[in-house]
Amino acid sequence: MRRLLIAACVVFSTSFNVSIAVEARKVRPSAPDDESIVRTVLNRLSGRPGLDVSAVSATSQSGSLVLTGRVRTIFEQREVERLAAGVPGVVALANRLEVQGLETPDSALEVEADRALGAMPRLRGFRIQVSVAGAVLTLVGEVPLARDRFDAEESVSRVAGIVGIHNELRVAPYPIDPDRLRKRIEALLQDKLVFGAVEELVVKVGPPGEVTLLGIVFSNADRQRAERIVYGVRGVVAVTNELTTRPETRPSP
Numbered sequence: 677m678r679r680l681l682i683a684a685c686v687v688f689s690t691s692f693n694v695s696i697a698v699e700a701r702k703v704r705p706s707a708p709d710d711e712s713i714v715r716t717v718l719n720r721l722s723g724r725p726g727l728d729v730s731a732v733s734a735t736s737q738s739g740s741l742v743l744t745g746r747v748r749t750i751f752e753q754r755e756v757e758r759l760a761a762g763v764p765g766v767v768a769l770a771n772r773l774e775v776q777g778l779e780t781p782d783s784a785l786e787v788e789a790d791r792a793l794g795a796m797p798r799l800r801g802f803r804i805q806v807s808v809a810g811a812v813l814t815l816v817g818e819v820p821l822a823r824d825r826f827d828a829e830e831s832v833s834r835v836a837g838i839v840g841i842h843n844e845l846r847v848a849p850y851p852i853d854p855d856r857l858r859k860r861i862e863a864l865l866q867d868k869l870v871f872g873a874v875e876e877l878v879v880k881v882g883p884p885g886e887v888t889l890l891g892i893v894f895s896n897a898d899r900q901r902a903e904r905i906v907y908g909v910r911g912v913v914a915v916t917n918e919l920t921t922r923p924e925t926r927p928s929p
Contacts (some may be wrong), residue, residue, distance in 0.1 A: 708765035710736040717741065717760045724759060727752060732773065734760065739767035746774045748832035750841060762897030767921055769896055778837035782808040789813055789832040796831050804845065805827055812840035820848050822885075822915075825907040847885070852911035854881040861887065861906055871905055873898050874919065885913035890921045 708716070713736045721729040729752075732745040741760055747753050757771045785808045791804070793799050802824065804817040813832055819825055822928075825845045833841060858881045865871050878890040887906055893899055903917045 697717060698769040707739075710738070711738065713741065713763060713765040717762050717766070720759050720763060721756060724755070726791070727755060729756060732756060739765050740770070741766050741768065742770045742772060744772045746776050746858055748776055749836050750775050750838060751830065754830075754833065758897065761900065762895055764895070766896060775839045776836075779837050780811075781827075782811065782925055785811065785813065785837050786833060787836045789838070792831040792835055792900065793828060799824065799831065802828075807833065809839070811837060812842065813838050814842040814844060816844050818848050820845045820850075821908060821910060822847050822912050823904065825909060828903070847913045849884070850911045852885075854883065857881050857887075857909070857911050861909055861912075864900055864905055867891075871902060874902060877920075885911050886916070887912050887914070888916040888918060890918045891920075893911065893919050895921055 677711045679764060714734050717734045717736075718729075718732075721727060721732060728748055729745075732743065733749065734744075735742045741763075743756060743760060747756065753771065753773045753775055754904055756773060757769060760766065761769050778866065789806045789808065793804060802817060802819050804815060804819070807816070813827075813835075815828055815832065819828065823842055828845060829841055829843045832838065858879045861879045861881075862877065865874050865877055873893055874889075875892040876890075880888040880890070882888075889902060889906065893902065899917060899919045899921065903915050906912055908917050
């Protein structure tokens with residue numbers, strides 16, 4: 677009787693372990709196929725309030741996504757790219773969206789662009805000049821942070837009728853030791869409360885404030901976010917983003 681009980685326990689234990697292994701194989705996530713990637717991209721875009729993607733199409737081949745069609749503003753063109761880049765499975769993205777032009781006088785576009793800049797409190801104190809020629813807008817002036825250049829550009833990119841932007845804003849000089857700047861950037865990108873999503877991070881800093889980022893991230897959205905964080909550091913003038921994506925390395929929760 678005792679031998680029978682021991683044998684039963686062994687059989688039960690073996691069966692239990694096998695069932696766990698089988699179950700583990702069942703729940704292991706697989707890489708999204710191209711059809712599901714496109715479906716997820718379009719669902720994400722259509723679910724964004726205020727974003728008109730009725731004329732936007734997407735195709736994917738081995739995770740390389742191509743966006744085609746037409747949007748109303750440069751902001752929408754970039755927002756579609758940003759949202760699509762964050763979809764799991766997207767490893768590369770080509771944005772071929774066209775911005776719809778309007779028959780709006782350049783002078784009226786300048787007024788709208790000035791109004792858009794004034795709507796951002798941080799930008800009001802900067803001397804930013806706006807000019808428009810042939811629906812192409814040019815920004816001229818000086819700002820303290822490289823991020824301010826992008827904030828100004830993002831503001832005017834929301835103006836319907838603007839089909840191109842030349843951003844000639846300069847970043848004010850800020851003397852800082854390259855090694856100190858490098859350590860500051862590394863601390864930010866490795867801080868899990870700020871970002872913390874870069875593996876094998878390498879930060880190179882050259883004068884004057886030219887930064888190169890190397891390492892591995894989990895998505896194109898992470899690449900963009902890391903770059904934006906670095907542009908917000910005082911002393912950074914330009915960023916070369918050489919971060920690569922490796923989605924399969926993302927740790928499971």
